[in-house]
Amino acid sequence: MGEKITSYMVAKRAGVSQSAVSRVFKPGSSVSEKTARKVRKAAEELGYRPNTLARAMASGRSRIIGLVVAYFENQFYPEAIEKLANTLQANDYHVLMFMSWDETEAPETVINDLLDYQVDGIIAASVGVTDVLTKRCEAAGIPVMLFNRHQNDDKLSAVTSDNFTGGRKLAEFLVRGGHERIAHVAGWDGASTQRDREAGFLSGLAAHGMTLFARSCGNFHRDQAQEAARVLLRAEERPDAIFVSNDHMAFAVMDVIRSEFKLRIPEDISIVGYDDVAMSEWPCFDLTTVRQPTNRMAEETVRILLQMIENEESLPCRIALDGPLVVRGSARLPVDE
Amino acid sequence: MGEKITSYMVAKRAGVSQSAVSRVFKPGSSVSEKTARKVRKAAEELGYRPNTLARAMASGRSRIIGLVVAYFENQFYPEAIEKLANTLQANDYHVLMFMSWDETEAPETVINDLLDYQVDGIIAASVGVTDVLTKRCEAAGIPVMLFNRHQNDDKLSAVTSDNFTGGRKLAEFLVRGGHERIAHVAGWDGASTQRDREAGFLSGLAAHGMTLFARSCGNFHRDQAQEAARVLLRAEERPDAIFVSNDHMAFAVMDVIRSEFKLRIPEDISIVGYDDVAMSEWPCFDLTTVRQPTNRMAEETVRILLQMIENEESLPCRIALDGPLVVRGSARLPVDE
DNA sequence: TCATTTTTTGCATGCGCAGTCAAAATGTCA
DNA sequence: TGACATTTTGACTGCGCATGCAAAAAATGA
Structure with a gap:
């Protein structure tokens, strides 16, 4: 139990090279249908699944997005995070959560953690996103998206409602x-x-x-x-x-x-x-x-972020999505209509 | 900008071997104070930080905990997750969030993602934790903690309130x-x-x-x-x-x-x-x-999980923490006192 | 001082996979 | 059928670090 199945094992069983196995599991690579079948069969039998971490090492892409959040007290954030996480998952990315709990100590600590994990991108939904964060990420070449906030710095992409x-x-x-x-x-x-x-x-x-x-x-x-x-x-x-x-x-x-x-x-x-x-x-x-419009905000945030990740030099962009007035009973209604 | 600083570079600058650098950044390793100083200085100057992913590869420990959650609708979960994440962070672990949003498709998908990321452990706070999850994780040798729920299977550790x-x-x-x-x-x-x-x-x-x-x-x-x-x-x-x-x-x-x-x-x-x-x-x-007692529940959960990670053969344990009755105004008070 | 123990160090290797490159296989056209 | 274009393939290397091992250095004791 618990023994790791590697691509080598699959390769051996399928009678092909390790590279072939790698290619089969990487969409868009050139493999013949014949070897693909052999490999998939062997993989199936062995219960092989590519090791995401090794992939990250070799390719330089971790498929991990750092999500920085400060407080869940305001229900808006759990809702938003849920949607962000789902949207990212649907795109084969995952969310590494960073709670910047101690506002004083946090910035440095959180940023270091973030960079150490080689995240491919960062979504900042925390209130106290300091310049430090954005500066250091820029230096490290990691795209940052601001969610529900923007900063004066117009090199930063941001999604908010209007x-x-x-x-x-x-x-x-x-x-x-x-x-x-x-x-x-x-x-x-x-x-x-x-x-x-x-x-x-x-x-x-x-x-x-x-x-x-x-x-x-x-x-x-x-x-x-x-x-x-x-x-x-x-x-x-x-x-x-x-x-x-x-x-x-x-x-x-x-x-x-x-x-x-x-x-x-x-x-x-x-x-x-x-x-x-x-x-x-x-x-x-x-x-x-x-x-x-939390859903659309999450979608746009993810869309732009992924675009920035794939396209090194895509320009920063700020989006403000329109949100409707929702009239309920807590305020007197206009009489004239 | 954005160029990766590796341990080799630090080693060269400090005039030591790469192993030495590695040891300096691994607590509990045997290094002399002298080299440690040299290395730290060089690292500082270069802005070096160990690459967590590479570490994970080499050591087989990712320091990532998979957190499976279903719905944030119930405020209890955001609160709990915040505390879990904080406690883990304090122990140098981080949380990879897995939302098992689609109850039908989710189990398989989520589990695969979880395993692919080589998480060191799993905390299941979702309502619909199926046997499938626990079975496959056990097979893969990944410790699982149930948070705020338990199952009949007594090989599973769980923390709940009483x-x-x-x-x-x-x-x-x-x-x-x-x-x-x-x-x-x-x-x-x-x-x-x-x-x-x-x-x-x-x-x-x-x-x-x-x-x-x-x-x-x-x-x-x-x-x-x-x-x-x-x-x-x-x-x-x-x-x-x-x-x-x-x-x-x-x-x-x-x-x-x-x-x-x-x-x-x-x-x-x-x-x-x-x-x-x-x-x-x-x-x-x-x-x-x-x-x-969310705080204590989170602490216990993390404590037990880390123990299971470090100590391969620690026994499963179930904890039920006592929680006080909080008397407020929504129910008639006993009159007799 | 030298022999012995203890600590520190560097070398070499491997974690599991992706991607480069040149060789092999396949396909195309005359 | 041969000459050539195209696709597929495998050998190999490297990502950045941890770690076993043996050599070197330092510490200890006589």
Whole structure:
């Protein structure tokens, strides 16, 4: 038991050379149908499967993609990762997970691990993707894709949803709903998603001659979002609508509104979020939000990454996919229609 | 840029042999402090890092653990995976993710992928871990750990929480709360967690001369759990308490109770769950449940797995960790204390 | 100081496969 | 049938490192 079947063994049994075996298992190689059959038969009988690691060694391609993630707290990430992993698997790649858990120590450690494993490419879905990562990977010639974020550096490819437009849609929606004191619970300002969503939202307000009534920061964390909500609600004059930068924080805000302030949603105050994670649809939240097209984002991310891997000199590209406004019950509806 | 630094280069620069370099980077090898310093200096200057894949080839150990997961829908799994990944990383192992997404096709495909990558060990956290997986891995000599499940086969190591006792605690608690018509929304009967929790629960009821008032199956899926809840609530006589097999389904049940039947929790009906995922603490759920000690489960899982990897012939072992009852507001409290 | 033990070192080999190259087999056309 | 183009094949080498082994160096003891 447990003895390794190598391509040599298969070769011997099939009465061919090891190279022949190798070729049979490498799509697109030149082998006659006759030897292919012999080899496949022998392989079958022996239970042979090519050793991926040896392949990686010899060919210089590991077919491993490093996936860097920070926190699963926000349901959006598990959902996205699941889709990324599936899409990669469908393309014969696999995901090596790197949790950059300790934000301080992580960058260096994670990057080293990543490079040590000779990953063919990297998908960064973590919030705190530092320049260090991207710099060193570039130096090592490893393509990097940013998922759900982008950086100023335009040599970096990134896939996001169209956060600006999404923010704008939300603003439009709230304005049309007749809200007059519209506040914002922001995420971490260092994140492009935050900046884009807020910018879009503000531009949407501005288009109707409005400005933000109040702003408070939740840094994408549940507890901080709750605190941010408390600040807004304790104010002399309360907002009548809040745009929370992502659904995950929106749930926190809703909890504070209902449990602590005993207010009703949307009668007393409207809430809108961003992401449309699975939970947003649950009756207890019923959250109006903008959907991130996770499936397409994952597909595009993988497509571009694989392209960069195969085609050394493909140009960096940034994609922002449109996501629809999903109207549910957490915000007062526009009356005029 | 991008040129590979090999141990040979470091060796040449340091004026030693390649073996020396290799030894310096392998803990526990015999090297003099002097050469170690020379090598480290040269390595530093060249930016050398050992190639993990080559290492794996040469040593036969990939330091990769295959993690098989099925669905992230249930928040418990992302939480667990995060902890498993972190614990493994802390031990210099990494996680290769295998999503067994298509339940029908998956087994064979996933197993093959797993074996092809020469993983050193496997953690199965998926619901549908078939015998096929465990059989083939055993044949290939790869240790397998079952996480949050066990199988009858006692050659398999498994880490779970003590589901029987947990179920029993919940029964005790509901009985002491004066409930008289206690129902159960079950998960998938094929899962050991389901069977153990239910058995414990029933034994707890029996200890007080009670039996289950009604039972309905949700198969661990949200929509089926909702349907199961509807069945229970549409009955002529409604239960006054429901034990739902995991928190994820409990949320679904709560939603149905409140949104569709306009009942109050816990005034009209008590709900208890199992897992204590992060969301259970949220005010909108405030779910009484049994905590799965995820951290310790992850630690034990990794500990045992690494032990099995290093020690060929370590005996299989099954661990069931105790988890506390977490009393919150979703179930009527016992009055007698 | 020399003989003996212990530690350190380098050499050589192999992990399992991919890919290069030249030789062999097959096919084509006149 | 022979001369040539085309496809298929096998020998060989290398990917980057770990490791057994024997030689060299250092440490120890008398």
